[in-house]
Amino acid sequence: MSIVELQHVRKAYDTKIAVADLSFTIEPGSMFGLLGPNGSxxxxxxxxxxxxTVPDSGTISLFGQPFHRSLxxxxxxxxxxxxxxxxxxxxxxxxxxGQLHGLSATTASKRAHVWCEKLQITEAIHKKTEELSKGMQQKIQFISTLLHEPELIIMDEPFSGLDPVNAVLLMDTLVDLRKQGRTILFSTHRMDQVEKLCDNICLIHNSHLVLSGSMREIKSRYPVNRVLINFTGDDSFLNHSTIHSAKNYGGHAEIRLKEGADAQALLAAAIVKARVTRFEVMEPTLEEIFIEKVTETSQTPQSAGVHVNA
Amino acid sequence: MHNIWLIARREYLERIRTKAFLVATILIPLLMGGFVFGSGYLASRTKSSAHIVVVSSDANFAADLKHELLTGKSSSMTVDLLAPSTSNGDDTRATLDQNLTSKHGDLTGYLWITPPSQSNTRPAFTYVPRSAGDVTTEDDLSAAIKNVITREGLTRQGMGASDIDALMAPVVIDTSKTGDSRTAFGAAYLLFFLMYMVIMLYGMNTARSIIEEKTSRVFEVMLSTIKPDEMLAGKILGVGSVGLTQIAVWMLAAAALGATPFATNLIGGGHAPISATQIFFFVIYFIFGFLVYSSIAAALGAITNSEQELQQLNMFLVLPLAFCFLMIFVITRAPDSTLAQIVSLIPFCSPLLMNFRISLTTVPPWQIGLSFVLMSLTIVSILWVASRIYRVGILMYGKKPNLSELLRWLKYS
Structure with a gap:
C-alpha cells in the first residue's frame, strides 16, 4: 500500500495550468522530495x-483510500x-x-514541552509569537505539525529561511522521524538538500513532470563521468585529452570527462604538475541532471535557460 | 462541533484578555454614564441666568413682562426696567451698547420696545444680545412677550385676572392607565441604539478576525485540519460571545448605577422603564441580529484580504442598518401598518425593527415566530456562501475578485 498516490492529477487556475498530468506514489517509511524551481x-x-484545493481531474489517495478529510x-x-x-x-x-488535531489539552502541552526542549527553544515557551525571531517561529510551526504524531508528514519548503545550524537541526529531526517509520514528503528548490536526504524524488518543471523515481536508480542512469579536484599549483592538466569540459574556480575544478575516458589517467597527469588534495569521481549532481533534462525536454529558448536557485 | 468550540474558545479568550477589551468595557459605560448624568445635571442647572434690561416707555407693559420673565418655570433672570431718557432714546441705547461691547459689562442683552404708531397694532420688539448664539434667552423672551400680549388682549376684552390665569394654566394629560408612554418609548429608542452600536462594533470585529488568518497566513494550517464553515462559525460565535459579555457587563453596571439614590433622584425613580419582556426580546433579537450581521461581515471578511479592502465594503453592513434607522420613523407613527409589518419581517431588519415594534405595540406571535425562521435561514445561507468564498478566495489572494469570479467560486466544492 502506498501512503500517497497521485494519478494523472491536473489543476488549472483560470488560464494558467498549475499542475499538468502529475502521477507519483510515495511508499511507507520513505523520504520523498518534490523538486522544482519556483513556480513549477x-x-x-x-x-x-x-x-x-481539489484537482480538476485525476485522483488522489492517502493511506490507500481515496482522499477524505478524516484521513x-x-x-x-x-x-x-x-x-x-x-x-x-x-x-x-x-x-x-494540537487540540485541533484531536489531542487533549494535557497531551498537547506535554508533547509541546518535549519538542521545545528537543529543538532548543524552551526559553520561548512563555513569550508571544510576535516577539520571537523568524527562525524560532519556524521551529514552533515545525513542532505544531508534529504534535499529533502523524504517519505522513508533508512539508513545503521546510528549510527555507533558516540558518545552517537550524537547517541541519531540522534535517536531523526529519531523518530521526523517518527512522521511526514515518513517511515524509517535502518540497524544495534546493537540489543539494534532496541528494542527502531523499530516497525518492519527483522533479517538476513548468507544471510538468520531468523525472521521478528512486534517487539511486536515477543516478545510476547516468555515467560516472564527473570529477572534482582540489589542487594547488599549475592547472595546465585541465587541458588533458580525457576532459570534455572543465570549470576552474581556482584551486577547485569541476570536470566532465569524455565518454569512456578513464579518470585515473587524468589523476596521473594532474599529480605531475600540481599538488592534489582531493580527487573525487562521481555521478552528475541532481542539479546537473535537472538542467540537462529541462534543456532536452523543452527546446524553447526561455525555458532552456531556466535558472535554478541552487 | 468540537472544532467550532475550539475556535470560538480561542477567539473568546484571546479577545477578553486584550487591553482594548478591558478599556472599552470599563471606559465606555463610564463615558456614557458621565454623559447621561452630566447632561442631566447640566439640564437641571441651565436655567437662564441672564441679566436683561427692558427699555420701554410703557411702564405697565414692562412691569408685566418682568413679572412673566421672573415667574417663568425655568428661569432665574435678572430684569431691569428702563424708560428711554429722551424721545428717541439715543443716549440710553448708547450706554447699553457700550455695556454690551465692554468686557466688564454685566448685561446679557437688552430688549427695546418701540411703541406702536397706531393704537391697534403691536409694538416692535428689538433684542440686542451680547452673543448672537444665546438662543435660550431669546426663546424665553419671545414666550414671555407672547403671554403678556395675550393677557393684555384678554383684559381688554373684559376678562378677570383669575379667569385669565385659569385659561393660561398648562394642560396635564393623565397617562397612568397606559403606563408612562414617554419612558416606554425612550427605552425602546435606547435599546435600538444600543443594538445598532454593538452590531456595528462587533460585526466589524468578526470581519477583522476573519482577515486575521489571511494576513498572518494561519489559514493554511487551519484549513488542513478543519472545514471553512467550522472556522467561520467558530469565529462568529467567539466574537459574538465577547460582545455579549461586554453588553452584560454594561447592563449590570447600569443596573447597579440605576439603583443608587443619586440616579433615582435624576431619573425620577419609582418604576423600571425597561420591562422584563423587553429585556427578554432584546436579548433574543440581539443574538439573532448579531448572528445575521456577523455572517454578512464574515462574508465580507471572506472576500477581502486586508483591512483597507474591508473598509471599502463595509457599506454593505451599514446600508441595512441605515435603512432600519429610516424605518424607525415609519414604525413610530404606525407600528401596525402593513409597511411596518413587512419591513420588520425582513431578516436584516427584524433584529432592530421587530424588537422595536414589540416594545411599542402587541405583535402577533406568528410574526415573531416567522421573523426567527427567516433570520435563521438567512444566517445559514450566508454562511454557506461565505465559507465557499473563503475557501477558494483565500488561495487566490493578491487580486480582488469581481462578481463573476465570486459566482464561479460558489460552484467550487
Whole structure:
C-alpha cells in the first residue's frame, strides 16, 4: 500500500495550468522530495494532496483510500507560507493547534514541552509569537505539525529561511522521524538538500513532470563521468585529452570527462604538475541532471535557460 | 462541533484578555454614564441666568413682562426696567451698547420696545444680545412677550385676572392607565441604539478576525485540519460571545448605577422603564441580529484580504442598518401598518425593527415566530456562501475578485 498516490492529477487556475498530468506514489517509511524551481507547481500539488484545493481531474489517495478529510488526522502539514497567531503565547498556540488535531489539552502541552526542549527553544515557551525571531517561529510551526504524531508528514519548503545550524537541526529531526517509520514528503528548490536526504524524488518543471523515481536508480542512469579536484599549483592538466569540459574556480575544478575516458589517467597527469588534495569521481549532481533534462525536454529558448536557485 | 468550540474558545479568550477589551468595557459605560448624568445635571442647572434690561416707555407693559420673565418655570433672570431718557432714546441705547461691547459689562442683552404708531397694532420688539448664539434667552423672551400680549388682549376684552390665569394654566394629560408612554418609548429608542452600536462594533470585529488568518497566513494550517464553515462559525460565535459579555457587563453596571439614590433622584425613580419582556426580546433579537450581521461581515471578511479592502465594503453592513434607522420613523407613527409589518419581517431588519415594534405595540406571535425562521435561514445561507468564498478566495489572494469570479467560486466544492 502506498501512503500517497497521485494519478494523472491536473489543476488549472483560470488560464494558467498549475499542475499538468502529475502521477507519483510515495511508499511507507520513505523520504520523498518534490523538486522544482519556483513556480513549477510544487505548492499547488501539495495543496491538492491535503485537500485545500481539489484537482480538476485525476485522483488522489492517502493511506490507500481515496482522499477524505478524516484521513487528515494522520497527516502533519507545514505550509510554505508560515503563519501563527501573532498575539498568542507559544504554548497556548501549540496546545490549540494540537487540540485541533484531536489531542487533549494535557497531551498537547506535554508533547509541546518535549519538542521545545528537543529543538532548543524552551526559553520561548512563555513569550508571544510576535516577539520571537523568524527562525524560532519556524521551529514552533515545525513542532505544531508534529504534535499529533502523524504517519505522513508533508512539508513545503521546510528549510527555507533558516540558518545552517537550524537547517541541519531540522534535517536531523526529519531523518530521526523517518527512522521511526514515518513517511515524509517535502518540497524544495534546493537540489543539494534532496541528494542527502531523499530516497525518492519527483522533479517538476513548468507544471510538468520531468523525472521521478528512486534517487539511486536515477543516478545510476547516468555515467560516472564527473570529477572534482582540489589542487594547488599549475592547472595546465585541465587541458588533458580525457576532459570534455572543465570549470576552474581556482584551486577547485569541476570536470566532465569524455565518454569512456578513464579518470585515473587524468589523476596521473594532474599529480605531475600540481599538488592534489582531493580527487573525487562521481555521478552528475541532481542539479546537473535537472538542467540537462529541462534543456532536452523543452527546446524553447526561455525555458532552456531556466535558472535554478541552487 | 468540537472544532467550532475550539475556535470560538480561542477567539473568546484571546479577545477578553486584550487591553482594548478591558478599556472599552470599563471606559465606555463610564463615558456614557458621565454623559447621561452630566447632561442631566447640566439640564437641571441651565436655567437662564441672564441679566436683561427692558427699555420701554410703557411702564405697565414692562412691569408685566418682568413679572412673566421672573415667574417663568425655568428661569432665574435678572430684569431691569428702563424708560428711554429722551424721545428717541439715543443716549440710553448708547450706554447699553457700550455695556454690551465692554468686557466688564454685566448685561446679557437688552430688549427695546418701540411703541406702536397706531393704537391697534403691536409694538416692535428689538433684542440686542451680547452673543448672537444665546438662543435660550431669546426663546424665553419671545414666550414671555407672547403671554403678556395675550393677557393684555384678554383684559381688554373684559376678562378677570383669575379667569385669565385659569385659561393660561398648562394642560396635564393623565397617562397612568397606559403606563408612562414617554419612558416606554425612550427605552425602546435606547435599546435600538444600543443594538445598532454593538452590531456595528462587533460585526466589524468578526470581519477583522476573519482577515486575521489571511494576513498572518494561519489559514493554511487551519484549513488542513478543519472545514471553512467550522472556522467561520467558530469565529462568529467567539466574537459574538465577547460582545455579549461586554453588553452584560454594561447592563449590570447600569443596573447597579440605576439603583443608587443619586440616579433615582435624576431619573425620577419609582418604576423600571425597561420591562422584563423587553429585556427578554432584546436579548433574543440581539443574538439573532448579531448572528445575521456577523455572517454578512464574515462574508465580507471572506472576500477581502486586508483591512483597507474591508473598509471599502463595509457599506454593505451599514446600508441595512441605515435603512432600519429610516424605518424607525415609519414604525413610530404606525407600528401596525402593513409597511411596518413587512419591513420588520425582513431578516436584516427584524433584529432592530421587530424588537422595536414589540416594545411599542402587541405583535402577533406568528410574526415573531416567522421573523426567527427567516433570520435563521438567512444566517445559514450566508454562511454557506461565505465559507465557499473563503475557501477558494483565500488561495487566490493578491487580486480582488469581481462578481463573476465570486459566482464561479460558489460552484467550487
Amino acid at each position: 507547481g510544487k505548492t499547488s500539488s501539495i495543496r491538492m494532496i491535503i485537500g485545500i 487528515l488526522k494522520r497527516v502533519g502539514y507545514l505550509p510554505e507560507e508560515r503563519g501563527l497567531y501573532k498575539k498568542m503565547k507559544v504554548m497556548d498556540q501549540l496546545t490549540f493547534l
